[in-house]
Amino acid sequence: MDAPAPLPDRLIAGLRAVVGERGIVTDAAEMAPHLVEMRGLYKGASPLLVRPGSTEEVAKVVKLCAEAGVPIVPQGGNTSLCGGSIPFEQGREIILSLSRMNKVREVDTLDYTITVEAGCILQNIQQAAADADRLFPLSLGAEGSCQIGGNIATNAGGINTLRYGNMRDLVLGVEVVLSDGRIWDGLRRLRKDNTGYDLKQLFIGGEGTLGIVTAAVLKLFPRPKxxxxxxxxxxxxxxxxxxxxxxxxxxxxxxxxxxxxxxxxxxxxxxxxxxxxxxxxxxxxxxxxxxxxxxxxxxxxxxxxxxxxxxxxxxxxxxxxxxxxxxxxxxxxxxxxxxxxxxQIPEGGSIKHDVSVPVSRIAAFIEEAGKAVEKTIPGARPCPFGHIGDGNIHYNVTQPVGADKQAYLARWYELNEAVHDIVVAMGGSISAEHGIGRLKRGELAHYKSPVALDLMRRIKDAFDPNDIMNPGKVVPDAEH
Missing domain, CATH: 3.30.70.2190 (Alpha-Beta Plaits)
Structure with missing residues (x-):
């Protein structure tokens, strides 16, 4: 791996002036957990980890990086499963962690809303809602460490989507720092606001490629009795x-x-x-x-x-x-x-598929995918489970008994294609809730229509013309 690219001294001094000493991390041991993807698929490099303490500090950091042409990887709890929160191996990008921005700004029991900063841990938001005799229904395995900004950036789903929807359905408003350092204050509590484009939806699921979500207004619900x-x-x-x-x-x-x-x-x-x-x-x-x-x-x-x-x-x-x-x-x-x-972990290598199909096609999908797996890698063992109430199957495939783990995992994309071809043929999605990140970028280029890809690139160019916001993630390059 190449050593991280050096940053201009002027930029480092400017960042330190904005966030203070506690907001700058250069120690290799302290940075190490921020450089590795949760499943170990990617290990990146970065010259600097910046930890702003407010939206204004995020804006100043982004403005300084934009002026210096230094790209940024926004990071929450780093529980992404597609490499979206990890810098690349060349070490050009700085990591911008939202972890210090962890305040619950307001709970309004009459509006049934909670306003939180992006670094709030999901479990803490659930508890704050419960303390007010309300429910925030987003629930997933990493809720004790994942942060709400990352949940919003990846449009997280989880076990309660059937009744309450995913993150897109749970967000009323967002506050976002744009690629030039401007702040868009979209923190609205309104259920109805028909005044043009719904801009917040561009940032929900955008994985930090269009801007950095710094706070959000979330929906609350009555607590089940x-x-x-x-x-x-x-x-x-x-x-x-x-x-x-x-x-x-x-x-x-x-x-x-x-x-x-x-x-x-x-x-x-x-x-x-x-x-x-x-x-x-x-x-x-x-x-x-x-x-x-x-x-x-x-x-x-x-x-x-x-x-x-x-x-x-x-x-x-x-x-x-x-x-x-x-x-x-x-x-x-x-x-x-x-x-x-x-x-699944101690059983050996597991090739993952986070997919969705119409609920009515779930049985047919699992049956057809099983045939495709056996044809592609005889003896591989499907482990299908998940949130079928909303059509989301985690179709993971464990290595054959006695197989070499690394040799099996080397066929990841081959098996993905076999399964994803069936998903798309059934009108489904190759990413139900984990996002695209770096892992599925090539597949997105393969399965999305040329018109959809063109629209995505135009949006990216409009919001981030210099490509400093989480570059190389989600949106495929034009040459793909």
């Missing part, structure tokens, strides 16, 4: 989708999460993660884990769920089921789902 969690063994893949439809209809669409796990997923979780046990005495091929919530403690939601599942069992759709009887049992059931992710 009664929640019901159930794990079901289902007779078939199409039956899982059928069960989803029945539960949504039966509860009046009060289902917030509906997760699928194949048998192999359960096997890996039980095999490798201490304390995780099979949910039933008998082994089944297909599992659904669901949660529904109501605004009243005496809503009758549990009785409704029992009735829906009892009917499904009578018809042979559901083979076995358990409704959690305690908070501990709720945690134990959801621990199985969390352990599916962890359980």
């Amino acid at each position: 009664e929640e019901v969690t159930a794990m079901c063994a289902v007779s078939s893949l199409p039956g899982v989708v059928d069960l989803l439809s029945r539960v949504r209809s039966g509860t009046g669409d009060q289902v917030s999460a509906f997760e699928y796990m194949a048998r192999f997923c359960i096997d890996l979780a039980a095999k490798h993660i201490p304390g995780v046990r099979d949910p039933f005495e008998q082994r089944y091929e297909h599992y659904a884990l669901m949660r529904a919530g109501a605004g009243r403690a005496d809503s009758g939601l549990r009785e409704i769920m029992e009735e829906v599942l009892a009917t499904a069992m009578e018809e042979g759709l559901v083979l076995d089921a358990v409704l959690a009887e305690s908070e501990q049992q709720v945690k134990d059931l959801w621990r199985i789902r969390e352990a599916v992710v962890e359980g």
Whole structure:
């Protein structure tokens, strides 16, 4: 790896004057965690980590870098899975961390909004909402370390998208520092604002390529007063989708999460993660884990769920089921789902696919993808799981038993193409919630229409004409 490119002394002095000594990091050991992608796919280099403490400081930092022609990689909790928050190996870019900007500015219980700075950890926002007897519903595995600015930049999804939507649906307004250092104050609480282009949506999912989100107004919801969690063994893949439809209809669409796990997923979780046990005495091929919530403690939601599942069992759709009887049992059931992710690691190499298809095509996709995997790499073991309530499947494929891990991972893009061709043919997306970053940039160029790519490049050129905002991410080069 090349040594980081030296920065002009004048720029370093200017940055230090803006953020102070505590806002400048050059120590190699302290910078190291900011240079490696979460899964180890990318390791970059950078001459400097800058940690501004306010929006005004971010603006001044960006203005100085723009004048010096030095590119910037915005970074939150660095939990991105596509390399979007990692600088390149040449070390030209500085890292701009939002971690010091972690204040909850305001909670308004009447507006049902919370205004937060970009460096706020997601779990802390959830707690601030709960303290005000409100719910902020975004929930994902990294919620204890990911930051809301990164969630916004990647349009994060998670387990509650079925009922509450993803980040695009949860943001009312944003504050953004543009590539020339100007600040756009779009912190609006309005549900209705029909005054032209919805500019905030350009920055949500933009992965820092158009500007740096420094604060946001987020939607809050009433806290559920009664929640019901159930794990079901289902007779078939199409039956899982059928069960989803029945539960949504039966509860009046009060289902917030509906997760699928194949048998192999359960096997890996039980095999490798201490304390995780099979949910039933008998082994089944297909599992659904669901949660529904109501605004009243005496809503009758549990009785409704029992009735829906009892009917499904009578018809042979559901083979076995358990409704959690305690908070501990709720945690134990959801621990199985969390352990599916962890359980894949010790089993060897895993090639990932974060995809979505129409809910009605989920069963067909998993079946066709399984055939494509076996044809491409015989013996590779699909581990499909995820948020099928919103059509999102994490279609991960574990290496064949006894295979060489690195040799298997070297076929990453070959297997991606085999799976993604099926996804696109079914009207789906090659990135459901993880974004594009660096990892999927080439595939985006392959699968997006020329018109869509042209529009994306025009937007990038308009907002960042000198290409200093997270260059080399998301938007494919014109020559692709």
